[in-house]
Amino acid sequence: MCLGIPGQVVDFIDPAEHIATVEVSGVRRSISTRLLADDPVAPGDWVLVHVGFALSKIDQAEADLTLDQIRRLGKPFEEEMEAFLETSIV
Amino acid sequence: MKFVDEFRDPAAAKQLLAAIADLTAADPERAYRFMEICGGHTHTIYRHGLEHLLPPQVEFVHGPGCPVCVIPMGRVDDAVWLARRPGVVFTTFGDMMRVPGSAGSLLQAQAEGADVRFVYSPLDALKIARDQPEREVVFFAVGFETTAPSTAVTLARAAALGLTNFSVFCNHVLIEPPLRAILDSPQRRLDGFIGPGHVATVTGSDHFHFIPDEYGLPIVVTGFEPLDILQAVDMLLTQYRQGRCQVENQYARVVRPQGNPAALQLLAEVFTVRDSFEWRGLGWIPASGYRLSEAYADFDAERRFPLPGRRVADPPACECGAVLRGQLKPWQCQVFGSACTPEKPIGTCMVSPEGACAAYYNFGRMHRAAARAVALGGAARSGPVGTATRPA
Amino acid sequence: MVDRARPSESETLERIAAARARGPRLSDDTITLAHGAGGKASAALVESVFLAAFGRPDPAELADAARLTVDGGRLAFTTDSYVVQPIRFPGASIGQLAVNGTVNDLAVCGAQPRWLSAAFVIEEGLAVAELRRQAEDMAAAADRAGVAIVTGDTKVVPRGAADRLFITTAGIGWIPPGRQLGAAQVRAGDQVVLSGSIADHGLAVMMARGNLALAADIASDSAPLNQAVEALLAAVPQTRWMRDATRGGLGTVANELAQASGLSVILDEAAIPVKAAVRGACDLLGLDPLYVANEGCFMAVVPAAAAETARDALRQVGLTAAAVVGQMVADPPGVVAVRNAFGGTRLVDMMVGDPLPRIC
Numbered sequence: 001m002c003l004g005i006p007g008q009v010v011d012f013i014d015p016a017e018h019i020a021t022v023e024v025s026g027v028r029r030s031i032s033t034r035l036l037a038d039d040p041v042a043p044g045d046w047v048l049v050h051v052g053f054a055l056s057k058i059d060q061a062e063a064d065l066t067l068d069q070i071r072r073l074g075k076p077f078e079e080e081m082e083a084f085l086e087t088s089i090v
Numbered sequence: 091m092k093f094v095d096e097f098r099d100p101a102a103a104k105q106l107l108a109a110i111a112d113l114t115a116a117d118p119e120r121a122y123r124f125m126e127i128c129g130g131h132t133h134t135i136y137r138h139g140l141e142h143l144l145p146p147q148v149e150f151v152h153g154p155g156c157p158v159c160v161i162p163m164g165r166v167d168d169a170v171w172l173a174r175r176p177g178v179v180f181t182t183f184g185d186m187m188r189v190p191g192s193a194g195s196l197l198q199a200q201a202e203g204a205d206v207r208f209v210y211s212p213l214d215a216l217k218i219a220r221d222q223p224e225r226e227v228v229f230f231a232v233g234f235e236t237t238a239p240s241t242a243v244t245l246a247r248a249a250a251l252g253l254t255n256f257s258v259f260c261n262h263v264l265i266e267p268p269l270r271a272i273l274d275s276p277q278r279r280l281d282g283f284i285g286p287g288h289v290a291t292v293t294g295s296d297h298f299h300f301i302p303d304e305y306g307l308p309i310v311v312t313g314f315e316p317l318d319i320l321q322a323v324d325m326l327l328t329q330y331r332q333g334r335c336q337v338e339n340q341y342a343r344v345v346r347p348q349g350n351p352a353a354l355q356l357l358a359e360v361f362t363v364r365d366s367f368e369w370r371g372l373g374w375i376p377a378s379g380y381r382l383s384e385a386y387a388d389f390d391a392e393r394r395f396p397l398p399g400r401r402v403a404d405p406p407a408c409e410c411g412a413v414l415r416g417q418l419k420p421w422q423c424q425v426f427g428s429a430c431t432p433e434k435p436i437g438t439c440m441v442s443p444e445g446a447c448a449a450y451y452n453f454g455r456m457h458r459a460a461a462r463a464v465a466l467g468g469a470a471r472s473g474p475v476g477t478a479t480r481p482a
Numbered sequence: 483m484v485d486r487a488r489p490s491e492s493e494t495l496e497r498i499a500a501a502r503a504r505g506p507r508l509s510d511d512t513i514t515l516a517h518g519a520g521g522k523a524s525a526a527l528v529e530s531v532f533l534a535a536f537g538r539p540d541p542a543e544l545a546d547a548a549r550l551t552v553d554g555g556r557l558a559f560t561t562d563s564y565v566v567q568p569i570r571f572p573g574a575s576i577g578q579l580a581v582n583g584t585v586n587d588l589a590v591c592g593a594q595p596r597w598l599s600a601a602f603v604i605e606e607g608l609a610v611a612e613l614r615r616q617a618e619d620m621a622a623a624a625d626r627a628g629v630a631i632v633t634g635d636t637k638v639v640p641r642g643a644a645d646r647l648f649i650t651t652a653g654i655g656w657i658p659p660g661r662q663l664g665a666a667q668v669r670a671g672d673q674v675v676l677s678g679s680i681a682d683h684g685l686a687v688m689m690a691r692g693n694l695a696l697a698a699d700i701a702s703d704s705a706p707l708n709q710a711v712e713a714l715l716a717a718v719p720q721t722r723w724m725r726d727a728t729r730g731g732l733g734t735v736a737n738e739l740a741q742a743s744g745l746s747v748i749l750d751e752a753a754i755p756v757k758a759a760v761r762g763a764c765d766l767l768g769l770d771p772l773y774v775a776n777e778g779c780f781m782a783v784v785p786a787a788a789a790e791t792a793r794d795a796l797r798q799v800g801l802t803a804a805a806v807v808g809q810m811v812a813d814p815p816g817v818v819a820v821r822n823a824f825g826g827t828r829l830v831d832m833m834v835g836d837p838l839p840r841i842c
Contacts, residue, residue, distance in 0.1 A: 002128075002130060002157065002233060002234070002236040002237055003130065003293070003768045003840065004093060004236075004287075004288045004314070004344075005094075005712035005765050005766050006093035006094060007341070007766075008092075008093070010823055014312065017247075021512075024760055024761055024763075024765065024766050025091050025355045025697035025765070026698055026699060026758055026760045026806025027664070027696055027697070027759055027762040027763045028257065028696070028697040028698065029210075029694075030328070030695060030697050030768065031211075032213060032240075033242045034241055034352070035239050035240075035243065035350060035352050035353045035356070036350075037352045038351050038352045039352075040466065041673040044091065046093065048288075048291065048344050049766070050235075050236060050240065050288065051183070051210065051211045051212065051237060051240045052210055052211025052214065053214070053239070053240045053243065054211050055236070055239075055288070055291050055292070055350065055353070056095055056344045056345070056346075056350060058343050058344055059342070059343050060343075060346075061539060061632055062342040062343040063093060063096070063343035064320070065338065065342070066319075066343060067096055067097075067102070069321070070102045070105060070106060070317060070321055070480050071102060071105065071408075073105055073106060073109045073324065074214065075769075081325075091758075091761065091762065091765065094764070094765070098823075099823040100822075100823040100825075101825040104824060107824075136823055136828060137828055138824075138826045138828070139825075139826025139827040139828045140744050140826055142826065142827065143824070143825060143826055157554070183839075183840065184768075184838030184839040184840050185838065186838040187838055188835065188838070197514055197515075197516070197835070198512065198514060200514075200515075201512055201514040201515065202512065207693070208838060208839060209693070210694050210695070210766075210767070210839060214695065238837075285736055294742035305736075308755070316824070317825070337830070365565045377542065394610070398659070402563065413702070418488075421489065421494035422488040422489065423496075424489075426494060427494060427497060427501065428497060428498070428501055431521060431832045432831075432834045433526075434509060443768070443840055444838070444840075449832070451498075452831050453828040453829050453830075454828065454829065455495060455498065455829050456495075456814070456817075456819065456827065456829055457492065457495065457814075459493075460813070460814040461819075461827045463811075463813060463822055464746075464748055464814070464819045464827045465825045465827050466810070
């Protein structure tokens with residue numbers, strides 16, 4: 001539930017109040033990073049943005065790992081995959 | 091878009107679908123009913139047409155995690171009452187504007203002159219209060235543990251600024267109590283959960299151990315892109331194949347086992363758990379909602395204003411409760427699509443784009459065969475529409 | 483209550499299809515903004531109040547402009563009011579919109595726009611300099627589109643009775659002989675061509691209002707489309723149908739075609755051009771770009787064999803994002819669906835009310 005969008009921290013507008021600018025596909029908006037006070041963010045970090053707040057840092061290594069797992073899933077079924085793709089719908 | 095496009099990759103989706111087909115092929119008679127707890131997942135499932143891509147043995151059951159859907163009519167009436175008060179600027183997320191109370195929605199109150207404004211963030215409501223000190227600004231706070239910390243930060247900021255014209259009408263709710271209510275129901279027929287990724291960002295994935303430990307069902311905390319949901323299905327089926335029953339975290343790029351400690355700390359400071367809170371369709375559930383703590387009593391709209399607080403029964407024809415408990419599919423409801431439509435909703439499940447009924451009505455209202463025909467349509471021709479014609 | 487006999491999915495779908503076939507019904511007692519947003523509520527209002535009172539043209543002919551025959555020659559006649567707030571935003575102004583919008587309503591009916599009227603409702607207190615700039619914007623837009631503003635009217639109302647400036651334009655265009663555009667011409671197998679990227683205008687306006695505190699390089703796509711329409715009709719004279727995707731966006735326009743033709747519009751999600759920043763803003767706000775307004779983008783249906791010719795003709799007149807985005811099918815009948823890259827499909831209904839940002 002609740003829309004959460006990945007955004008990249010661009011800079012801090014008011015570090016004392018934890019107000020930063022994030023960018024989502026070229027759209028900028030000021031958000032609060034107060035909820036990440038324990039694990040401070042820096043420009044360049046990716047965060048999950050929900051209702052104007054950074055809720056969590058996004059971990060690139062974990063994202064890569066997840067995608068890797070998905071891609072490796074196909075391996076044992078390589079042959080079925082071939083058949084599946086050939087007869088498939090798109 | 092980074093962290094989004096990768097998780098919509100068609101080739102990887104096909105690999106996952108093949109793996110899922112393989113897992114279900116072993117025993118074609120065995121059907122699985124997985125509840126996606128979050129409305130956000132429901133939205134993704136319908137928006138990307140995932141339901142029709144999965145083998146028929148896998149069925150999604152839509153859960154209670156739609157913050158708009160669970161607000162009872164009496165609370166909407168209280169919101170409309172607040173909005174109509176002279177001098178009040180009533181601020182709300184856009185989703186709540188159309189939710190019907192017993193005497194109309196906030197959108198109707200606005201049409202009749204109430205100052206209702208939608209905001210993107212509770213901090214925007216706070217800004218209105220700072221910019222217009224002569225007005226009483228009330229923020230309509232809804233949402234689960236995902237959204238409550240944002241309200242908490244906003245209130246802490248309001249207190250630090252010493253604002254006297256800002257208050258919160260608090261309707262924040264907790265995810266565990268309704269899940270237990272569903273799990274305790276004798277009508278439950280579920281085989282596992284697609285866990286609420288964004289709630290877990292705050293609570294941590296460890297919060298959900300009670301599901302395998304006490305109820306013997308697997309749960310995979312899951313992200314919100316199509317690949318996330320397909321991978322979660324694969325992980326749930328794999329648990330069954332391997333005889334495991336655990337909490338797994340598919341959304342590790344965002345969710346940590348312990349959650350967000352700063353957010354949890356703020357929740358504890360700013361809110362107190364209510365003895366009981368009324369849920370649309372689910373009735374009163376003990377210890378399932380937040381109110382503002384004593385320290386923030388001055389900002390509590392329920393203490394500041396003499397709210398009518400009238401309890402209003404759900405319309406008799408409305409079966410949102412059964413839909414929210416996963417006992418009814420939207421199309422099984424007697425009023426679905428006839429008396430209750432997105433333009434004239436009776437129940438909240440038809441209002442929010444996350445609501446199971448609205449998602450099905452808007453995106454999914456198609457026979458499986460027709461959906462298949464549409465998917466196949468282009469391929470039967472010389473090539474899929476648009477493949478040769480992508481914009482430069 | 484749950485063990486009562488339940489309708490099957492098919493039964494429910496058939497019941498809904500029957501209810502929808504009866505057309506939109508107005509059951510509200512009060513006008514809300516939704517009635518002006520171009521979606522279902524607008525359709526219900528027009529049907530139940532205006533068509534009920536003024537008479538109903540052939541539904542297949544219910545287009546952006548009326549087609550009239552005068553002394554054997556055919557004319558198109560249309561009118562539109564502009565109430566956008568703010569009255570100036572990145573990419574356009576209310577004055578420019580008022581000209582382009584009416585020009586486009588004529589053009590997509592196959593007419594060559596000639597003459598416009600302009601009526602102004604002005605709230606007292608508006609700066610004359612602002613009004614002058616708006617008039618200059620209108621003159622420039624008319625010049626670009628090759629139309630003349632030939633008559634007009636001015637009213638001033640007390641503060642609060644209007645929001646700065648409302649403009650109503652009407653337009654007359656000439657339809658060259660032999661042009662037969664309409665939903666009745668559309669055939670299964672025809673292809674859908676889109677003239678440009680979607681959702682720019684609606685987001686530019688929403689962001690210019692300032693309350694969302696978003697900053698992005700997004701400008702309205704407001705532009706006259708008559709030259710592009712002429713280029714398309716020259717390249718593909720068999721073009722079946724056209725409509726500009728204004729309020730309610732591409733999704734709503736596609737639904738209007740599906741209803742009028744009885745065929746389905748199948749859109750290919752990956753082929754629909756959406757600029758990165760527009761998509762980012764939509765994702766942040768929880769909006770679906772298919773329902774966000776455009777002011778310089780139209781959808782055309784052409785025979786399958788001519789789809790690429792049509793697209794290239796549009797690209798040659800500067801609409802470089804023009805794309806083939808879908809096709810018409812007979813089965814299922816009368817719906818709009820989007821097909822994504824991994825074979826998933828979803829329905830696209832008409833928009834309900836104004837698009838509201840969602841957080842959930």
